[in-house]
Amino acid sequence: MDPRxxxxxxxxxxxxxxxxxVGRSRREALRRLVVGAGAAAAAAGLPAAxxxxxxxxxxxxxxxxxxxxxxLGKPVGADPYGVPSPYERTNIxxxxxxxxxxxxxxxxxxxxxxxxxxxxxxGLHFERDHNGRADINPYEHRLMVHGLVREAKIYTxxxxxxxxxxSRIHFIECGANTGMEWTTPxxxxxxxxxxxxxxxEWTGVPLSTLLDDVGFDxxxxxxxxxxxxxxxxxxxxxxxxxxxxxxLVAYGQNGEMLRREQxxxxxxxxPGVQGVSNVKWLRRLKVGDQPWNTREESLQYSDLMPDGxxxxxxxxxxxxxxxxxxxxxxxxxxxxxxxQITGLAWSGRGKIRRVDVSTDGGRNWRTAALQTPILGKxxxxxxxxxxxxxxxxxxxxxxxxxxxxVQPTMAxxxxxxxTRSPYHNNAIQTWQVDTEGRVHNVRV
Amino acid sequence: MSGSRLIALxxxxxxxxxxxxxAAGAQDYHLGDAATPQQIAGWNIDVRPDGQGLxxxxxxxxxxEKVFDANCAxxxxxxxxxxxxxxxxxxxGSLKSxxxxxxxxxxxxxxxxLFDYINRAMPFPRSKSLTADEVYAxxxxxxxxxxxxxxxxxxxxxxxxxxxxxxxxxxxxxxxxMQVHGKxxxxxxxxxxxxxxxxxxxxxxxxxxxxxxYGDIRDNFRGLxxxxxxxxxxGEALQGKADVAPQxxxxxxxxxxxxxxxxxxxxxxxxxxxxxxxxxxxxEQRLEKKVRSGGSGVWGSIxxxxxxxxxxxxxxxxxxxxxxxxxxx
Numbered sequence: 001m002d003p004r005x006x007x008x009x010x011x012x013x014x015x016x017x018x019x020x021x022v023g024r025s026r027r028e029a030l031r032r033l034v035v036g037a038g039a040a041a042a043a044a045g046l047p048a049a050x051x052x053x054x055x056x057x058x059x060x061x062x063x064x065x066x067x068x069x070x071x072l073g074k075p076v077g078a079d080p081y082g083v084p085s086p087y088e089r090t091n092i093x094x095x096x097x098x099x100x101x102x103x104x105x106x107x108x109x110x111x112x113x114x115x116x117x118x119x120x121x122x123g124l125h126f127e128r129d130h131n132g133r134a135d136i137n138p139y140e141h142r143l144m145v146h147g148l149v150r151e152a153k154i155y156t157x158x159x160x161x162x163x164x165x166x167s168r169i170h171f172i173e174c175g176a177n178t179g180m181e182w183t184t185p186x187x188x189x190x191x192x193x194x195x196x197x198x199x200x201e202w203t204g205v206p207l208s209t210l211l212d213d214v215g216f217d218x219x220x221x222x223x224x225x226x227x228x229x230x231x232x233x234x235x236x237x238x239x240x241x242x243x244x245x246x247x248l249v250a251y252g253q254n255g256e257m258l259r260r261e262q263x264x265x266x267x268x269x270x271p272g273v274q275g276v277s278n279v280k281w282l283r284r285l286k287v288g289d290q291p292w293n294t295r296e297e298s299l300q301y302s303d304l305m306p307d308g309x310x311x312x313x314x315x316x317x318x319x320x321x322x323x324x325x326x327x328x329x330x331x332x333x334x335x336x337x338x339x340q341i342t343g344l345a346w347s348g349r350g351k352i353r354r355v356d357v358s359t360d361g362g363r364n365w366r367t368a369a370l371q372t373p374i375l376g377k378x379x380x381x382x383x384x385x386x387x388x389x390x391x392x393x394x395x396x397x398x399x400x401x402x403x404x405x406v407q408p409t410m411a412x413x414x415x416x417x418x419t420r421s422p423y424h425n426n427a428i429q430t431w432q433v434d435t436e437g438r439v440h441n442v443r444v
Numbered sequence: 445m446s447g448s449r450l451i452a453l454x455x456x457x458x459x460x461x462x463x464x465x466x467a468a469g470a471q472d473y474h475l476g477d478a479a480t481p482q483q484i485a486g487w488n489i490d491v492r493p494d495g496q497g498l499x500x501x502x503x504x505x506x507x508x509e510k511v512f513d514a515n516c517a518x519x520x521x522x523x524x525x526x527x528x529x530x531x532x533x534x535x536x537g538s539l540k541s542x543x544x545x546x547x548x549x550x551x552x553x554x555x556x557x558l559f560d561y562i563n564r565a566m567p568f569p570r571s572k573s574l575t576a577d578e579v580y581a582x583x584x585x586x587x588x589x590x591x592x593x594x595x596x597x598x599x600x601x602x603x604x605x606x607x608x609x610x611x612x613x614x615x616x617x618x619x620x621x622m623q624v625h626g627k628x629x630x631x632x633x634x635x636x637x638x639x640x641x642x643x644x645x646x647x648x649x650x651x652x653x654x655x656x657x658y659g660d661i662r663d664n665f666r667g668l669x670x671x672x673x674x675x676x677x678x679g680e681a682l683q684g685k686a687d688v689a690p691q692x693x694x695x696x697x698x699x700x701x702x703x704x705x706x707x708x709x710x711x712x713x714x715x716x717x718x719x720x721x722x723x724x725x726x727x728e729q730r731l732e733k734k735v736r737s738g739g740s741g742v743w744g745s746i747x748x749x750x751x752x753x754x755x756x757x758x759x760x761x762x763x764x765x766x767x768x769x770x771x772x773x
Binding site for chain 1: 473475476477478479483484487488489490492493494528529530539540544546548551552553554556557560561564565568570571572611614615616617618620621622623624625626628629630631632633634635636637638639640641643644645646647648649654657658661662663664665666667669725726729733756757
């Protein structure tokens, strides 16, 4: 029997293939009993809720008192560093099969489909490394700032934590996010279409403070080179006006030190700019008067256009949005049921002003509610009510940022940029809901 | 200085913060040490297109071939042709085609960048392990593979910036994506009614592709979400993913000392337990509790002591295995 097929009505057979061979025979037999009973209930016109999802043990349900209401609980502090419930164990970053040749130069995607609000939990922030993840002893980490400066300096982490600090909420989006989708839908879920995207509260020293501390040459300084201490020694050119505006030399992530995957103990945070500029394991900042044309801003992370020429230093991540629920791979079981449509919008140019949602493939739009806080260069959560009538639907979101820029369609993007570059795909995403309620990644 | 900062300072002064010195101009933090020329020299490895930053040294194409064969060919192919990793050679003229091939020869605009990248990030298993001479040599060899320099070329601080790459003029700046207030190149409008005509699905993922590439993706979704009833509760997924095989766990926690697979030792055989509870849907929870708190009277007079060794997940895996009839696999 195909485990994906509902037995009937709203019943979905329990997913045996998630059980190992060990658990299968016994559990399967038990579940068949329960599911069979549920199917009978549905057929008899009884409320189907009991047949949906996890088959709870009636002994744990009202009016009975479950064991966790009687057993003495775990000691306070049983988990000195709290971890998610085991029941959340599948809410994890994932690698897209076949995307990269090595697991060191690769990317793990954030499970946006399961995220609430705008803050990405630290353990789920997407990870992109170029020569593997460096594990650094913070007491031996040094930041060198030199070049067109009065006094070149080396800072310890202890030094950096003593400077005046700021905390701000910003997204980081890889320039190649949604890059697999330029020609045709290629990946099944929002984790893979848009999951090179995360948002956190970052704490650190304004880069301008450090540039002042070394006495940078205000007349000649035009660009900053940022360099990582990992094996890739990744380098990117940062224009001086960005550097003096809102760039942070960050050590904090959502209230704790950076995770290793995010460059522990120090990274650059360049709000609104391609993820690769947020150089992790930051070891060096050099003040200069020309861009560096590094490999990660020439051969990579630059935009090959239809005429065969390449746009270089395309730093800005333009306004973009996506519905995270319902989204690809989900399954709506209640025809005529209420569903909240919710998702994320963001812009590298500032705040999100408005998000519109369509359920008919872009023919008609309704304006969604934006949840506060609405912050510049941060994720913004939107939501809107939807009663699905059971007929096929095409869900889209379209955002407008504070500059008035409207998120483009894929056709509009392709007309200008073609399909040769994986970068800067901020097209409107379409999720198709079919008559069975299954949600698919499609292009209209 | 902001008003709030002044107030904060005044408060500190009022509290008698002895020795408080406010640095004039707010910039004299006395943090960090002066970087010495030697320290800077060790880390200052970046190379610009004009050649600034190139170190002393040199390397020929012939020398580069040896270095390449020993360090690079394993991934890039003997002639830089392997497409498993970055293709190094070929592709000139392909960038306008429907199958553009970005290589050192076809896409890169400056040979200095080739040196800089090899010097900092290659060889992949151990970066920064080549000498400057070796990096010059490999750079020369890769340029020669692309027919950009002749076989007698010697790369150095003097020659590398002079190399004219085929795509030298293929890059340009587009201010629309360089500046926060740059003028964008797409111009959608926020139409609200009767906007798109003839809406039709023009692209979708081929049937079977997701299953073959990603397997069963149902556990990618939180089971609690009302739309995801078909997703397994993560607890179920967890059950199938015990890190250690139950057979190993029963050894690790000493269960096998008293329980045989199919014969009674001190306690009942695991398969006897399975048989006894085979039609009891609450058996799993009951047995977990019994193992935790200990028990007696069901199988005989010798009590089973409380067991707090296994974690909850480990215990659950053991119980499920027992109830499944203690299978070999």
